[in-house]
Amino acid sequence: VQLVQSGAELRNPGTSVKVSCKASGYSFISYYIDWVRQAPGQGLEWMGRIDPEDGSTYYADSVKGRFTISRDNAKTTVYLQMNSLKPEDTAIYYCATNTGSSYRPEHMDFWSQGTHVTVSS
Secondary structure, eight states: OEEEEOOOEEEOTTOOEEEEEEEESSOGGGSEEEEEEEOTTOOEEEEEEEOTTTOOEEEOTTTBTTEEEEEEGGGTEEEEEEOSOOGGGOEEEEEEEESSSOOOGGGOOOBOOOEEEEEOO
8 A cells, every 4th residue: 555645735825725645555445545734843633534436525623714735536536625825834744544433643553655735025
């Protein structure tokens, strides 16, 4: 299993960014893909999830309405669209496969290398 994300991003507050996560090495629709972030000096925070089979999504209350997760099954790629960015969104964003239903990062299986997103004026 391999998850490869797009590169680092720098954005001004109030703007948007879209991070991609390309999956390979397994049947793409078999596992949930979760998004987790780690802000500087903070622990891992679960952001949301997509079921690649039917496209259903779930979000943490902290990002609901600003962040959107989508997928392109033909490209075996999941996307995290982040709008109305705030300085506190500065973090490393990870995608991870999840064979279970837990939202706890320690229960996720395979992780990407992460994408640094910096929101600063």
